[in-house]
Amino acid sequence: MIIANGVTDFNFDFFSSLTPYTYAAMAVFPESLLAEYKRLGCYIRNPLIYPEWGPTGECRPIVLEMLKLHNTDIDIYDLLRNPLVPYITEGKTLHLADYLNRLDVRAALHIPDYVPNYPEGA
Numbered sequence: 001m002i003i004a005n006g007v008t009d010f011n012f013d014f015f016s017s018l019t020p021y022t023y024a025a026m027a028v029f030p031e032s033l034l035a036e037y038k039r040l041g042c043y044i045r046n047p048l049i050y051p052e053w054g055p056t057g058e059c060r061p062i063v064l065e066m067l068k069l070h071n072t073d074i075d076i077y078d079l080l081r082n083p084l085v086p087y088i089t090e091g092k093t094l095h096l097a098d099y100l101n102r103l104d105v106r107a108a109l110h111i112p113d114y115v116p117n118y119p120e121g122a
Contacts, residue, residue: 017044019070020033020037020066022079023069023079028070028079033062033065037059040058041059042058042062043059096118097117097118100117101117
């Protein structure tokens with residue numbers, strides 16, 4: 001089973017306090033940006049829950065840069081499709097859709113031949 005958009009709690013599942021760490025680990029944000037974010041004690045609040053929140057002081061340019069990088073052409077639902085961080089296996093680069101469409105993976109997941117491939121960018 002694949003859960004495509006498993007939102008469970010908007011405090012954590014939207015652009016939140018955990019996002020900078022995830023995005024730095026996936027090379028969406030440079031490590032130096034995360035280091036400065038942590039050094040200054042910056043934090044992010046979910047704007048759907050805290051519409052009045054906004055970054056202030058020294059954190060403002062850092063959080064705004066993070067938001068700018070977040071709003072680029074990355075696929076937030078498949079960070080492995082980020083061109084900077086390919087999923088590497090057996091000496092070749094794969095992305096989530098590529099992996100899920102492999103014949104051995106489809107067989108392991110018991111996906112019948114008549115079911116179409118997992119779509120690109122889904």
